[in-house]
Amino acid sequence: MASTELVVGTAVVLVAAALVNVAPPVASAATATTAEATQLVVSGSDFATTVKVRLTVSPGTAGFNTFDLRVTDYDTGALVHATSVQLEFTQPLRPQLGQSTLTLKRQSGGTFAARGGNLAIAGIWEVAAIIENASNSTEVHLQVITGGPAPQVTATRFSGLPTLYSIELQNGWLAQVYIDPDKAGPDEFHVTFFTNSNETSEIHIASVTVGMTPPGGTPTILVSRRLDPIGHFVADATIPAGPTRYDVLATTTSGVAIATYVTITPGS
Numbered sequence: 001m002a003s004t005e006l007v008v009g010t011a012v013v014l015v016a017a018a019l020v021n022v023a024p025p026v027a028s029a030a031t032a033t034t035a036e037a038t039q040l041v042v043s044g045s046d047f048a049t050t051v052k053v054r055l056t057v058s059p060g061t062a063g064f065n066t067f068d069l070r071v072t073d074y075d076t077g078a079l080v081h082a083t084s085v086q087l088e089f090t091q092p093l094r095p096q097l098g099q100s101t102l103t104l105k106r107q108s109g110g111t112f113a114a115r116g117g118n119l120a121i122a123g124i125w126e127v128a129a130i131i132e133n134a135s136n137s138t139e140v141h142l143q144v145i146t147g148g149p150a151p152q153v154t155a156t157r158f159s160g161l162p163t164l165y166s167i168e169l170q171n172g173w174l175a176q177v178y179i180d181p182d183k184a185g186p187d188e189f190h191v192t193f194f195t196n197s198n199e200t201s202e203i204h205i206a207s208v209t210v211g212m213t214p215p216g217g218t219p220t221i222l223v224s225r226r227l228d229p230i231g232h233f234v235a236d237a238t239i240p241a242g243p244t245r246y247d248v249l250a251t252t253t254s255g256v257a258i259a260t261y262v263t264i265t266p267g268s
Helices: none
Strands: 030-034 041-044 053-058 063-073 084-090 099-106 113-117 124-133 136-145 154-156 160-166 173-182 184-193 203-211 220-222 222-228 233-237 244-252 257-264
Touching: 041 136, 053 136, 053 220, 063 084, 063 099, 063 124, 084 113, 160 257, 173 244, 173 257, 184 203, 184 244, 203 222, 203 233, 220 233
Parallel strands: none
Antiparallel strands: 030 041, 041 053, 053 063, 063 113, 084 099, 084 124, 099 113, 124 136, 154 160, 160 173, 173 184, 184 233, 203 220, 203 244, 222 233, 244 257
């Protein structure tokens, strides 16, 4: 891919959880909205359009949350009296965390609820609601993004060059990100890590994982490769036109974990 190298400082696969009876990420699939500062609400349906679910997560941050699930018939809107409901949690950008399960209990109003610490860290989570009724079992896949302090990002625009996004990290460190050629379609996603805001010393990085989540879509892990021997990595991507979230997970050669994200609209 042709690219323009932007000078900064001195210097694995599609996440597709096994979708059994799962709708694709379109209008009838999982969508998320913020109900209020202390609550997240996601909704979706199964692939066969037999049920709809509405999951409320309170407070919607990393750590312990209360999960309340409402299951209704897709056509009539009547409550579904399931015999068993479970939630299965996976972190698509951190597959090493494995999967956890939370069993929900029926409430007096016909919903199902439980409290658990399954959303252990901030970021994007895939949540499968497994609904059993007699001999039938249905799955609805949802996506939850746990809240947390938004990173401080500064956008610097250059004439004829991609916009450079500087993300403040812990310990005064800095991550610099840009997409080249900074328009929707085939692009390269670049990220470089520095020890200070003056961009005078790159951080030695052992590995980088980049997750791309388009508007209303599901995360894709971009396959990254090292562009210099220290801390500059690049990944090929087909960039959508709308605001897209990029989660960047890195580990330094000394074992320090870095996790941040930035939302970029190409050409903005």
